[in-house]
Amino acid sequence: MRQPGRIQAAIDVLTDVLDRHTPVAMALRDWGKANRFAGSKDRSAIGNLVYDALRCKSSLGFRMGGESPRNLILGATVFMNDTAVDELVALVADDKFGPGALSGDEVALLNGKIDLTSAPDWVQADVPDWLWPAFENNFTDDAIAEGQALTARPPLDMRVNTIKATVGDALKALSEQGAQPCPSSPIGLRVAPAVGSGRLPNVQIEKIYQTGGIEIQDEGSQIVSLLVNAQPGEQILDYCAGGGGKSLALAADMNNEGAVHAFDIDKRRLAPLYQRAARNGADIVNVVEPPSKNLENLLGKMDKVLIDAPCSGVGTWRRKPDAKWRLSEDSLEKRYKEQRVVLAGAKAFVKPGGLLFYVTCSMLAEENEGQVYTFLEANPEFTLLSAGEVYEERIGVDAPKPWSEDGCTLTLTPASTGTDGFYFAVMAKE
Numbered sequence: 001m002r003q004p005g006r007i008q009a010a011i012d013v014l015t016d017v018l019d020r021h022t023p024v025a026m027a028l029r030d031w032g033k034a035n036r037f038a039g040s041k042d043r044s045a046i047g048n049l050v051y052d053a054l055r056c057k058s059s060l061g062f063r064m065g066g067e068s069p070r071n072l073i074l075g076a077t078v079f080m081n082d083t084a085v086d087e088l089v090a091l092v093a094d095d096k097f098g099p100g101a102l103s104g105d106e107v108a109l110l111n112g113k114i115d116l117t118s119a120p121d122w123v124q125a126d127v128p129d130w131l132w133p134a135f136e137n138n139f140t141d142d143a144i145a146e147g148q149a150l151t152a153r154p155p156l157d158m159r160v161n162t163i164k165a166t167v168g169d170a171l172k173a174l175s176e177q178g179a180q181p182c183p184s185s186p187i188g189l190r191v192a193p194a195v196g197s198g199r200l201p202n203v204q205i206e207k208i209y210q211t212g213g214i215e216i217q218d219e220g221s222q223i224v225s226l227l228v229n230a231q232p233g234e235q236i237l238d239y240c241a242g243g244g245g246k247s248l249a250l251a252a253d254m255n256n257e258g259a260v261h262a263f264d265i266d267k268r269r270l271a272p273l274y275q276r277a278a279r280n281g282a283d284i285v286n287v288v289e290p291p292s293k294n295l296e297n298l299l300g301k302m303d304k305v306l307i308d309a310p311c312s313g314v315g316t317w318r319r320k321p322d323a324k325w326r327l328s329e330d331s332l333e334k335r336y337k338e339q340r341v342v343l344a345g346a347k348a349f350v351k352p353g354g355l356l357f358y359v360t361c362s363m364l365a366e367e368n369e370g371q372v373y374t375f376l377e378a379n380p381e382f383t384l385l386s387a388g389e390v391y392e393e394r395i396g397v398d399a400p401k402p403w404s405e406d407g408c409t410l411t412l413t414p415a416s417t418g419t420d421g422f423y424f425a426v427m428a429k430e
C-alpha cells in the first residue's frame with residue numbers, strides 16, 4: 001500500500017473506534033480481516049497512526065479545528081510523524097485509494113494556523129476535560145508535562161525471569177530485536193518505541209520467551225514488584241493477581257522459595273496464570289480461585305499482602321489511549337468502591353508485624369493517597385512506612401526519582417521515571 005491508502009485506512013479504523021465505540025485492537029483486527037491484501041508493514045503503519053491520533057485526540061482536534069477522524073489522522077500524519085505538509089498535499093492529490101485532495105483550510109491548519117499554546121491546559125495535556133481538575137490537583141505545575149508524557153509511544157519492556165535466565169542471556173538472545181537494559185529495573189530489558197511506521201518486535205515467538213526466560217512487563221510494574229522486596233521463604237498473598245504478572249515477578253525475586261498465593265475475584269482473569277507459571281518455572285505460585293472463602297486458611301498468616309488494586313488505568317494511557325476517552329465519572333466511582341472493598345478484604349490476611357502493599361496503575365490522588373489515608377485512619381493498627389529507602393536499595397540511588405506527595409508513598413510516571421504510571425504504598429501491621 002502507498003501512504004495515501006494507509007492514511008485512508010487509518011481514517012476508516014478510527015471512525016470505527018470513535019463512532020461505533022469499537023475497541024481499537026478489535027477495529028484494527030477487523031480492518032485487517034476485510035483487507036487481506038495489506039501486509040504487516042501496512043498494518044503497523046495504520047495502527048501507529050490510529051494510536052497516535054487517539055493519544056493526542058484533543059490537542060490534534062484543537063489544532064485541526066475539530067475531532068473528525070479525517071482531521072485527527074491528517075494531524076497525526078503531520079504533527080506526530082514528521083510528514084511535510086507539501087509532501088502530503090502532493091501525495092494525496094490524485095491517489096484514488098487515499099483521503100482525497102486537501103482543502104485550503106486543511107493545508108493552513110496543518111501548517112500551524114492554530115497555536116496549541118492558546119489551548120486550555122487540559123487540551124494541551126490531552127486529558128479529558130472532566131478529569132482535568134483531579135489530574136491537575138495531583139501534579140499542579142507539572143500537570144501539562146505529565147499529561148503530555150502519557151501521549152508518547154511506549155517502549156516494549158520485558159522482565160528477565162531470573163528463575164530461568166540471566167540478564168546477560170536475555171540481552172544476547174534479543175540483541176537483534178534491539179533490546180537494551182532498562183534505565184531503572186535491574187532485571188528489565190527495553191526495546192525503544194517504534195518510530196514512524198515502524199513496529200515493535202514480536203518477542204513472543206522467540207525461544208527465550210517460549211522457554212520462560214522473559215515476560216513482557218512494563219518497567220514500572222517490575223519496579224513496584226521489586227519494591228515488595230519479597231524474600232525467599234516468605235508467605236505472600238497477591239490478592240488481586242489477575243493474569244499474574246506481579247505474582248510471577250515475586251516468585252522470581254524469592255528465588256522460587258516460599259509461597260505466592262495468587263487470588264482474584266474473577267476466575268477468568270486467573271486462567272492464563274497456570275500456563276504462565278509453568279512456562280516461568282515459578283513453582284511457588286499457588287493459584288487460589290474464588291470464592292474468597294478458599295483463602296480462609298491464610299487469614300492472619302501472611303508476611304506480605306499485595307493489593308494491585310482495580311483502578312482507572314490512567315498510568316497505562318500510552319498503551320491504551322482509547323481507554324482514556326472511554327473513562328467516565330461513573331466507572332471511576334465504581335473503581336473507588338472496589339478499592340475500598342479490596343483494602344477491607346485484604347488486611348485480614350496480614351500477620352502481626354507483616355506488611356500490606358497498595359499499588360495502582362493510576363496517577364490520581366483519589367485512587368492513591370486518598371484511599372491509603374482513609375484506610376489508615378480507620379485501621380490504626382496499620383502504619384505507613386517510607387518507600388524511599390527500599391527504592392534506593394533495589395532500584396538505585398542514581399535511578400530517575402519517582403514523584404512523591406508525602407515523602408512516603410511513590411508515584412511513578414512516564415514524565416518522572418519513563419515508565420507507565422504506578423502508585424506504591426507500604427503499610428506495617430502492628
Ligand SMILES: C[S@@+](CC[C@H](N)C(=O)[O-])C[C@H]1O[C@@H](n2cnc3c(N)ncnc32)[C@H](O)[C@@H]1O
Nearest residue numbers: 240241242243244245246264265266308309310
Ligand atoms: C490491576 S488488575 C491486576 C493485575 C495483575 N496483578 C497483574 O499484575 O497482572 C486488578 C484485579 O483486581 C481484581 N479484583 C477486583 N475486585 C476484587 C476483589 N474484591 N477481590 C479480589 N480481586 C479483585 C480484578 O478482577 C483485576 O483482575
